[in-house]
Amino acid sequence: MTMSEATQVPSKSVIGHRAWWVVAVTGTAIVVAGACSTLPGVLQGPLRDEFGWSRGSIGLAVSVNMLLYGLTAPYAAALLDQFGVRRVVAGALLTVAAGTGLTTAMTATWQFTLLWGLLVGAGTGSLSMTLGAAVTDRWFARHKGLVTGVLSSASVLGQMVFLPALSWIIDHHHWRPALVTLTLAALAVIPLVVLVLRDHPADIGQRPYGSEAFAAKPAPVPGAGRRTLTVLRDAGRTTPFWLLAGAFAVCGASTNGIMWSHFAPAAHDHGMPVTTASTLLAGIGVFNVAGTVASGRLTDRLDARRLLAVFFTLRGLLLLALPLIMTATVRASMLAFVVLFGLLDLATVPPAIALCRVHWGEDSAIVFGWTNAAHQLGAALAAFLAGAARDAFGTYDPVWLALAAACAAAALLSLAVER
Structure with a gap:
């Protein structure tokens, strides 16, 4: 199709x-990747029972996974500009399938670190919120905050959809069939990726949604690795980058690092069955979708810096209260925690992406990828240190208190970002 022909193609309805x-x-690909993030929390017991591994050694593999998830994201954003969305997403799903499938054959902790930490970490990192930001920038001229919120929530939607089912499979059929389920899910999405995904609206002669003008497809940008490091170097010379990175390191520590890896074991310490704790996590995922979408809409209208500060402050207060409300049974206070924490969990993502767009323009997806790397570094440290703290003190209470204080600091960092 020529340029003149493409510009004559009318903008279609929302559905069309x-x-x-x-x-x-x-979003479906991100859902599958998201399912991998909470599985280690319910795998801890079965792995300790079968192999005799400590929480610290299991936490090390989870930490490597989270770290690779973060480090892969900015490079994946650059690879999207070089090789296209369809190839990168399909390759990432194949990597996830290989990692989860081969993990069923592991017998040592180093193998868990290699397969779950490196392979699954790299695959899911390519299917992170950075992918959602890049797809939004290419395909939408309007409602960017809303679409960013929807795609950001897809990761937790994966936890909501898969976690109860995977927990049930582990309880009734052992942990290996749960990993096989994830492997098959990743493989099943690949045909959809090949059939539906396109790199840019110009590939099918459409305008970005909400745009009145046709946008030509940019030429492939070679040298993804070099470009990723160049963007990091340039962004690293600015104060807003370090403020956002610091705040997002706390974000990762107080969500993925502790909640998705240690909430179920912490609840079990108080006598709560792991399946019940997993269901509560799934409930957090339900409200996470609503909270992240709402945050996206608010980001289109309000000051992103203040939104971040409010979200971090409220999250810190919830973590401060958690040791007081965690019991063997599900009470009203715990249900309130599930609702409120779910609304806040990923609500920080749309305003952070919006700030990256304001400060770094066309490189914003890569810069957010590096910010997300800080997020995962914080998550990795929290996953490892929380497990080590539980082994040392016999309780998670000091961890909740420390993370509540860190959230207060993150709120101050958010307010310090320039307009």
Whole structure:
């Protein structure tokens, strides 16, 4: 199709515009990747029972996974500009399938670190919120905050959809069939990626959703690795980058690092069955979707810095209260925690992406990828240190208190970011 022909293609309705189908398939891929993030929490008991591994050694593999998840994201954003969305997403799903499938054959902790830490970490890192930011920038001219919120929530939606089912499989059929389920899910999404995903609206002669003008597809940008490091060097010379990175390190520590890896074991310490704790985590995922979408809409209207500060402050207060409300049974106070923490969990993502767009423009997806790397570094440290703290003190209470204080600091860092 020529440029003149493409510009004559009318903008289609919400349902008919390809952008929404691209969002649906991209979100499905992120859902599968998200399912991997909470599985180690319910694997801890079975792995300790079968292999006699300590919480610290299991936490090390989880930490490597989280660290690779973060480090892969900015490079994946650059690879999208070089090789296209379809190739990168399909390759990432194959990597996830290989990692989860081979983990069923492991017999030593170093193998768990290699397979779950490196392979699954790199695969899921390519299917992170950075992918959602890049797809949004290519396919949407309007409602960017809303679409960013939807795709950001897809990761936790994966936890909501898969975690109760995976927990049930582990309880009734052992842990290996749960990993096989994830492997098959990753492989099943690949045909959808091949059939639906396109790199840019210009590939099918459409305008970005909400745009009145046709946008030509940018030429591939070679040298993804070099470009990723160059963007990091340039962003690293600015104060807003370090403020956002510091705040997001705390974000990762107080969500993925502790909640998705240690909430179930912490609840079990108080006598709560792991399946019940997993269901509560799934409940957090339900409200996470609503909170992240709402945050996206608010980001389109309000000061992103203040939104971040409010979200971190409220999250810190919830973590401060958690040791007081965790019991063997599910009470009203715990249900309130699930609702409120779910609304806040990933609500920080849309305003952070918006700030990256303001400060770094066309490189914003890569810069957010590096910010997300800080997020995962904080998550990795929290996952490892929380397990070590539990081994040393016999309780998670000091961890909750420390993270509540860190959230207060993150709120101050958010306010310090320039407009």
